[in-house]
Amino acid sequence: MGTVTTPPDEQARSIFDDLGYSLAGDGAEFSATRDWKEIRVRAVTDDVDEATHDGGYRCFVTWADQAPALERELERLDPPCEWAVLGVEEDGDYEVARAPPAE
Numbered sequence: 693m694g695t696v697t698t699p700p701d702e703q704a705r706s707i708f709d710d711l712g713y714s715l716a717g718d719g720a721e722f723s724a725t726r727d728w729k730e731i732r733v734r735a736v737t738d739d740v741d742e743a744t745h746d747g748g749y750r751c752f753v754t755w756a757d758q759a760p761a762l763e764r765e766l767e768r769l770d771p772p773c774e775w776a777v778l779g780v781e782e783d784g785d786y787e788v789a790r791a792p793p794a795e
Contacts, residue, residue, distance in 0.1 A: 699735035703780040704753035708733060724751075740765060750775040759789035766790075 713724035759779030
């Protein structure tokens with residue numbers, strides 16, 4: 693999936709904190725909880741296979757230029773969870789590259 697760089701975990705944390713989620717956990721994977729919904733958030737730049745085996749809600753955060761490749765990889769894996777992809781820029785701007793279907 694392109695050049696491997698440091699995962700954008702600081703940007704991921706900032707985005708979910710700004711959206712009013714409570715965060716738990718350290719590193720590139722953490723949980724974000726608001727109201728009744730818990731989302732497992734993972735900042736990635738390459739392998740996502742081991743992170744897709746559990747159900748629930750997942751959000752994969754990567755650099756904006758890597759978001760299309762990550763989305764294709766997740767579609768190929770067809771994980772048993774509701775998932776989204778956020779593509780972020782170093783300055784903190786982000787775009788939802790793929791969101792789960794509306795409930």
